[in-house]
Amino acid sequence: MDGVMYYAINSPALSHNAFDDETIVIHFATGNYFSLREMAERIWQRLENQPLTVSAIVDASEDAPPEAASEVEDFLKQLVKNDLVCELQDHASPESxxxxxxxxxxxxxxxxxxxxMLLGDVIHDTDKEGWPQMAQDDQAAPGPR
Structure with missing residues (x-):
């Protein structure tokens, strides 16, 4: 891929909420949840407003060392790997x-x-009396029966 890579939150696949000193992100399809603190949380908050590039993130950081760009890129790649953000090439977005x-x-x-618990289907995974129960295997709960 040529051009500038932008990163944006993969909104349809997750839910996220900010608390006192962290943001928690839940990925619906995997059932994993993620804790973002300090710089990771601040980057996430900026991504809520607009897609960003690595250079925009580094430029917005005070006293960023020379290795900051590679550390931001590694962090964003972790977010992509966990399907929390997606990559957009040459997105027309302001860089401020x-x-x-x-x-x-x-x-x-x-x-x-x-x-x-997050993947449990409380509507369809019920016992004979209708009480919710967890699926018996480690995979996502089956669809309607």
Whole structure:
């Protein structure tokens, strides 16, 4: 791919909410959830407003070291790998980004401990009395029966 790569939140596939000091992102299809703090959370907040490039993120960071671009690119690639953001080539979007504050290497934590609960289909996975129950295997719950 030639040209500038933009990154945008993959909105239809997930839900996200900001709390006191972190943003939690839940991916519906995988049942994984993600914790974004500090720089990762600030980048996510900017992505909520518009697709961004690596250089726009680095330029909005104070005292970014020479390795900042590669660290931002690695972080964005993790988001892409987990289907939280998508890549857009040559997107027509303004490059002005509100300050991200002092540079910190962006990172996220991935959790899968609630996968079965998040993927459970409480409408279709019921026992004989109609009470919800979890699917018996580790895969996504089946569709309507």
């Amino acid at each position: 980004v509100a300050s991200l504050g002092a540079w910190r290497t962006p990172a996220m934590e991935v959790f899968d401990d609630m996968k079965n």
